[in-house]
Amino acid sequence: xxxxxxxxxxxxxxxxxxxxxxxxxxxxxxxxxxxxxxxxxxxxxxxxxxxxxxxxxxxxxxxxxxxxxxxxxxxxxxxxxxxxxxxxxxxxxxxxxxxxxxxxxxxxxxxxxxxxxxxxxxxxxxxxxxxxxxxxxxxxxxxxxxxxxxxxxxxxxxxxxxxxxxxxxxxxxxxxxxxxxxxxxxxxxxxxxxxxxxxxxxxxxxxxxxxxxxxxxxxxxxxxxxxxxxxxxxxxxxxxxxxxxxxxxxxxxxxxxxxxxxxxxxxxxxxxxxxxxxxxxxxxxxxxxxxxx
Amino acid sequence: xxxxxxxxxxxxxxxxxxxxxxxxxxxxxxxxxxxxxxxxxxxxxxxxxxxxxxxxxxxxxxxxxxxxxxxxxxxxxxxxxxxxxxxxxxxxxxxxxxxxxxxxxxxxxxxxxxxxxxxxxxxxxxxxxxxxxxxxxxxxxxxxxxxxxxxxxxxxxxxxxxxxxxxxxxxxxxxxxxxxxxxxxxxxxxxxxxxxxxxxxxxxxxxxxxxxxxxxxxxxxxxxx
Ligand SMILES: Nc1ncnc2c1ncn2[C@@H]1O[C@H](COP(=O)(O)OP(=O)(O)OP(=O)(O)O)[C@@H](O)[C@H]1O
Ligand SMILES: [Mg+2]
Numbered sequence: 001x002x003x004x005x006x007x008x009x010x011x012x013x014x015x016x017x018x019x020x021x022x023x024x025x026x027x028x029x030x031x032x033x034x035x036x037x038x039x040x041x042x043x044x045x046x047x048x049x050x051x052x053x054x055x056x057x058x059x060x061x062x063x064x065x066x067x068x069x070x071x072x073x074x075x076x077x078x079x080x081x082x083x084x085x086x087x088x089x090x091x092x093x094x095x096x097x098x099x100x101x102x103x104x105x106x107x108x109x110x111x112x113x114x115x116x117x118x119x120x121x122x123x124x125x126x127x128x129x130x131x132x133x134x135x136x137x138x139x140x141x142x143x144x145x146x147x148x149x150x151x152x153x154x155x156x157x158x159x160x161x162x163x164x165x166x167x168x169x170x171x172x173x174x175x176x177x178x179x180x181x182x183x184x185x186x187x188x189x190x191x192x193x194x195x196x197x198x199x200x201x202x203x204x205x206x207x208x209x210x211x212x213x214x215x216x217x218x219x220x221x222x223x224x225x226x227x228x229x230x231x232x233x234x235x236x237x238x239x240x241x242x243x244x245x246x247x248x249x250x251x252x253x254x255x256x257x258x259x260x261x262x263x264x265x266x267x268x269x270x271x272x273x274x275x276x277x278x279x280x281x282x283x284x285x286x287x288x289x290x291x292x293x
Numbered sequence: 294x295x296x297x298x299x300x301x302x303x304x305x306x307x308x309x310x311x312x313x314x315x316x317x318x319x320x321x322x323x324x325x326x327x328x329x330x331x332x333x334x335x336x337x338x339x340x341x342x343x344x345x346x347x348x349x350x351x352x353x354x355x356x357x358x359x360x361x362x363x364x365x366x367x368x369x370x371x372x373x374x375x376x377x378x379x380x381x382x383x384x385x386x387x388x389x390x391x392x393x394x395x396x397x398x399x400x401x402x403x404x405x406x407x408x409x410x411x412x413x414x415x416x417x418x419x420x421x422x423x424x425x426x427x428x429x430x431x432x433x434x435x436x437x438x439x440x441x442x443x444x445x446x447x448x449x450x451x452x453x454x455x456x457x458x459x460x461x462x463x464x465x466x467x468x469x470x471x472x473x474x475x476x477x478x479x480x481x482x483x484x485x486x487x488x489x490x491x492x493x494x495x496x497x498x499x500x501x502x503x504x505x506x507x508x509x510x511x512x513x514x515x516x517x518x
Contacts, residue, residue, distance in 0.1 A: 002404060213401060
């Protein structure tokens with residue numbers, strides 16, 4: 001216990017002594033973590049949107065206007081007979097128009113001229129039991145005569161998936177690059193700290209200090225740099241996530257950013273772990289080669 | 294106890310610093326090691342501390358076989374010895390007390406023990422009143438006494454001193470010598486490298502080993518034992 005306090009005290013002393021380098025290390029590592037965090041949050045939210053779209057499990061099919069009531073019913077029966085179909089609800093031309101009007105809200109009268117001459121087709125809203133056989137179901141639907149158009153959300157989900165993949169890729173690569181830069185800067189900070197105390201280290205060795213006794217304060221120093229950087233990054237991240245990022249997401253017509261409190265805790269934990277790991281690795285790089293006597 | 298058995302030291306650049314040293318130093322002895330510059334005196338000291346390894350032969354210090362030691366064992370070998378250097382090697386921004394305490398802390402000593410032991414050791418070397426002084430505020434002799442206190446603080450059985458009076462005003466060398474003599478009387482083995490002939494002559498009742506060209510040229514036993 002006393003030893004830990006000693007190591008900790010030495011580490012703090014050293015950070016303060018080289019405060020310029022320490023600040024640079026903390027800053028770069030914090031930026032690195034913020035990038036990681038932002039890409040994680042965005043990916044997480046896109047995943048949510050995708051899941052929501054997919055969760056609707058719905059396909060809309062439109063029917064040929066030539067079909068009579070019996071033909072319409074026939075198509076309905078054929079759809080219901082398909083394996084994954086849970087529900088198949090008829091949406092008449094009129095209902096479709098009403099829905100469109102509702103969607104337009106105060107601009108609904110734009111469509112008032114079409115009441116008599118409704119251009120919208122009749123259709124079925126199909127709910128599936130699951131998404132696993134989605135494309136097979138779509139293929140089967142295509143084969144049913146009388147269906148002129150199939151509207152599915154899959155392409156939207158695909159696009160979002162792509163965006164998500166790109167964001168994660170860019171985020172991860174930026175993280176890796178910046179983590180390497182952080183590692184480099186931290187190891188140099190520690191190297192400087194060791195250089196400043198070269199004389200002390202040399203004397204410690206002659207009076208019989210073990211290598212680990214000499215190393216620990218520097219490992220603590222790296223750890224502290226990582227910890228401070230991660231807390232700083234978390235604070236900034238929280239702010240970013242609340243304001244500009246949220247605006248971007250809503251501009252993209254994606255639903256509002258959500259992060260439950262468990263996810264926030266997870267993010268904090270991830271930051272602290274990543275920060276400490278980078279900090280400790282950075283110091284170990286320097287400490288390893290500096291102890292030859 | 295120290296034993297050199299047929300020890301050779303050839304540095305990487307080919308310099309043959311020691312050529313077949315056989316030397317046995319018993320507990321409680323005071324040994325001067327003298328010789329011309331480049332004779333190999335400091336190399337002898339470096340082997341004791343495992344700062345260098347012998348190229349051939351074996352050095353045994355307090356039961357440790359220097360040539361066969363692992364990295365992890367070295368600190369424990371060094372704890373059995375106190376070292377005094379010509380250039381004192383004190384930390385300038387620490388007080389005398391902190392310099393001595395530092396050596397104790399480096400071995401993982403408890404704060405309580407440090408607070409008790411350091412003033413006692415500073416008292417032994419006659420510097421009780423200078424505990425708060427920084428090295429720059431002390432004379433060369435006083436600085437060397439601080440480094441002597443540091444060497445003593447972990448209660449070693451051997452003190453190794455490489456030209457401890459080399460950087461000290463001649464008037465002050467004897468205060469350090471008296472200190473070493475006193476420490477030896479209390480039972481600590483002392484190996485002291487010097488080429489100060491006046492010192493050796495004045496303390497000629499101690500054993501005197503003369504090194505020449507990496508070999509032992511003369512080994513005069515002490516007269517007071
Ligand atoms: N690290 C080293 N690498 C190569 N040669 C060395 C090294 N250290 C010492 N030597 C050589 O080994 C020989 C013995 O050196 P050593 O330092 O033991 O002499 P010394 O007796 O202590 O001399 P002095 O009285 O000048 O301190 C010298 O020729 C020296 O140049
Ligand atoms: Mg020498």
